[in-house]
Amino acid sequence: MAAGDYALSNSEKDGLYKAIFSRRDVRSHFIQKEIPDDVLLRILNAAHHAPSVGFSQPWNFVLVKDRSTRQQVKESFERERERSIKMLEGDREKQERYSKLKLEGILESALNVCVTYDPTRFGPFVLGRTSIEDTGVYSVCCAIQNLWLAARAEGVGVGWVSILSNEDLERLLEIPAHVKPVAYLCLGYVEEFAKKPDLERAGWLPRMGLSEVVCYEKWGRHESDDKWSGLASSLNNI
Amino acid sequence: MAAGDYALSNSEKDGLYKAIFSRRDVRSHFIQKEIPDDVLLRILNAAHHAPSVGFSQPWNFVLVKDRSTRQQVKESFERERERSIKMLEGDREKQERYSKLKLEGILESALNVCVTYDPTRFGPFVLGRTSIEDTGVYSVCCAIQNLWLAARAEGVGVGWVSILSNEDLERLLEIPAHVKPVAYLCLGYVEEFAKKPDLERAGWLPRMGLSEVVCYEKWGRHESDDKWSGLASSLNNI
Numbered sequence: 270m271a272a273g274d275y276a277l278s279n280s281e282k283d284g285l286y287k288a289i290f291s292r293r294d295v296r297s298h299f300i301q302k303e304i305p306d307d308v309l310l311r312i313l314n315a316a317h318h319a320p321s322v323g324f325s326q327p328w329n330f331v332l333v334k335d336r337s338t339r340q341q342v343k344e345s346f347e348r349e350r351e352r353s354i355k356m357l358e359g360d361r362e363k364q365e366r367y368s369k370l371k372l373e374g375i376l377e378s379a380l381n382v383c384v385t386y387d388p389t390r391f392g393p394f395v396l397g398r399t400s401i402e403d404t405g406v407y408s409v410c411c412a413i414q415n416l417w418l419a420a421r422a423e424g425v426g427v428g429w430v431s432i433l434s435n436e437d438l439e440r441l442l443e444i445p446a447h448v449k450p451v452a453y454l455c456l457g458y459v460e461e462f463a464k465k466p467d468l469e470r471a472g473w474l475p476r477m478g479l480s481e482v483v484c485y486e487k488w489g490r491h492e493s494d495d496k497w498s499g500l501a502s503s504l505n506n507i
Numbered sequence: 508m509a510a511g512d513y514a515l516s517n518s519e520k521d522g523l524y525k526a527i528f529s530r531r532d533v534r535s536h537f538i539q540k541e542i543p544d545d546v547l548l549r550i551l552n553a554a555h556h557a558p559s560v561g562f563s564q565p566w567n568f569v570l571v572k573d574r575s576t577r578q579q580v581k582e583s584f585e586r587e588r589e590r591s592i593k594m595l596e597g598d599r600e601k602q603e604r605y606s607k608l609k610l611e612g613i614l615e616s617a618l619n620v621c622v623t624y625d626p627t628r629f630g631p632f633v634l635g636r637t638s639i640e641d642t643g644v645y646s647v648c649c650a651i652q653n654l655w656l657a658a659r660a661e662g663v664g665v666g667w668v669s670i671l672s673n674e675d676l677e678r679l680l681e682i683p684a685h686v687k688p689v690a691y692l693c694l695g696y697v698e699e700f701a702k703k704p705d706l707e708r709a710g711w712l713p714r715m716g717l718s719e720v721v722c723y724e725k726w727g728r729h730e731s732d733d734k735w736s737g738l739a740s741s742l743n744n745i
Contacts, residue, residue, distance in 0.1 A: 274662065275662040275696075275697065275699070275700055276660065276661050276662030277522055277525055277526065277659075277660045277661075277662075278522075280518050280519070280522065281518070281519075281521060281522030281525055281526075281660065282522060282660045282661070283519060283522065284515055284516075284518065284519030284520060284521065284522025284523050285522050285523045285526045285656060285657065285660045286549075286553065286657070286660075287515055287519055288515065288519075288523045289553050289556055289653055289656075289657070290556055292556075292558070294558055306737045306738045306741050307741065309738060310717075310738065310741050310742065310745065311524075313717060313721060313742075314717055314745065315524065315527050317715075317717050317720060318527055318528055318530075319652065320530070320532055320652075320655065320667065322667075322669055323706065323711075323712070324704055324706040324707060324711060324712045324714075325712070326712075326714070326715050326720065328720055329720050329721070329722055329726065329727075330720060330721050330722065331722045331723075331724070331725065331726050332721065332722065332723055332724070332735070332738075333724055334724070334734060335724050338724065349637070349638040352637065352638070353634075353637045353638070356632060356637060357632065360632075363632070367634065370634075372635070383726075385726060391712055394594060394595065394598075394601070396591075396605065396608075396706065396711065397610070397669040397670055398669065399587070399590065399591045399594060399670070400587040400590070400591070400669065400670050400671055400672060400673075401669050401671065401673060403644075404667075404669040406641075406645075407644075407648045407651075407689065407690070410645045410648030410649055410652070411648055411649075411651065411652040411655075413645075413649065414557065414558075414648070414649040414652035414653060415527055415652060417558065417649075418523060418527075418653075418656070419523065419524070419527070421515075422514065422515045422519065422520045422523045422524075423514050423515075423520070424512065424513040424514030424515075429558065429560075429642075431560055431635040431636065431638065431639050431642040432635055432637070432638050433638055433639070434638060435638075435639060442724075442725055442726050443725040443726050443727070444726040445726065445727070448726065451645065452645070458513075459513065461513070462513055466562055468561065468562035468634065469562060473561075473562060473634065474561070474562045474563070474564075474629055476562075476564070477555075477564050479548075479551060479552055479555050482555060482564065482566055482567050482568060483551060483567070483568050483570065484567055484568065484569040484570065485569075485570055486569070486570070486571055486572070486573050486576065486680075487569065487680055487681040488567065488569050488621075488623060488680050488681050488682040488683065488686065489567075489681070489683070490681075496572060497570070499544045500544045500547060500548065500570075503544050503545065503548050504548065504551075507548065507552065
């Protein structure tokens with residue numbers, strides 16, 4: 270077969286790119302509606318088909334609906350948010366902007382999902398994890414991104430709540446000492462997927478140009494030589 | 508609008524799911540053909556549109572074509588592979604199986620990409636990274652998964668080489684001390700995308716059942732109560 274023959278069709282590619290570019294971190298647009306089992310199944314199965322180092326599949330997905338658990342997670346968020354606000358004492362303007370942001374939808378979403386990393390799975394020798402131990406938790410992050418994209422395709426919003434204490438999560442979800450919480454996600458149908466990320470729209474930070482994050486041959490080298498000039502001019506034009 | 512109205516069309520969803528389920532970690536099926544600039548641009552742009560904590564976009568993509576650099580990365584791989592093989596002295600059968608596996612395509616692929624994490628970007632205060640510092644590097648992993656899926660959609664295989672010394676990478680790619688290498692990827696067109704992951708086909712490890720990785724309300728709780736019984740029976744049937 271000729272090179273590129275395994276590319277997806279244009280309409281299939283469009284589906285992937287649409288999911289990637291219209292995916293949002295959703296905090297404030299959840300509506301009250303359950304996620305049907307078949308939809309949730311597809312989302313979880315997509316996550317489970319992520320790459321993992323040594324095929325170790327070191328993830329678990331703890332599905333949380335219980336109101337009392339969620340209320341306690343929300344309290345953990347509130348404490349951590351207060352800590353963050355205190356860190357901004359030296360920058361009152363930023364502190365005020367931070368205080369006005371809506372940063373989670375723990376109680377309003379249909380479902381919370383805690384994604385965890387179990388380093389003991391299929392261990393102790395995990396193929397490919399012997400030089401760089403962190404590749405285990407990196408696998409879990411790939412699963413989270415699969416979950417996020419599948420949810421977007423299904424019309425389900427996802428918000429990642431990172432302003433939390435992992436110690437609180439471990440206690441509330443009975444996570445054993447050898448397992449690490451990686452992400453706490455809020456899932457639910459939404460009123461809208463915003464055209465741009467909330468923090469970009471709010472002027473918190475700008476989107477970087479693609480050319481600023483691409484380097485040629487060595488880290489930090491943004492100037493291209495002849496070998497890279499075609500790509501470099503394309504990067505500057507998007 | 509009604510719930511679910513933001514779902515992608517069925518054919519768009521199919522595209523995303525096809526990319527997710529047919530994506531492979533490619534080590535041995537690369538063919539000699541350059542990746543055109545427009546294809547590489549789409550792959551990198553997909554990576555750059557990953558979620559990131561506090562919209563910090565902390566990634567860089569170091570594109571490596573230089574043969575001499577790649578040769579030295581390959582030597583780092585060889586050294587780390589030898590170390591891994593020594594670790595299996597106590598399990599000769601596994602050691603022999605490991606020795607026969609093809610685990611990288613550093614020189615055969617069209618392009619190597621080192622993806623790095625810069626914790627100083629837009630810092631020191633990064634919104635949402637104040638409680639769980641690792642969320643910065645998690646963002647980079649989400650970008651890697653976007654890159655991997657976009658490459659699959661374009662017919663380009665990706666192999667993640669994790670059997671490497673990060674110290675070697677830092678030296679060879681002139682990565683500064685404050686920046687962390689996260690992934691070393693090999694990209695290229697392929698003869699085929701295998702139906703199943705190499706390590707599954709080789710009988711190294713089996714794919715776990717989805718029901719084994721899903722928990723209800725607490726970590727490790729695989730038995731469902733009434734609230735979860737519909738989902739639980741679906742999970743057991745796929």
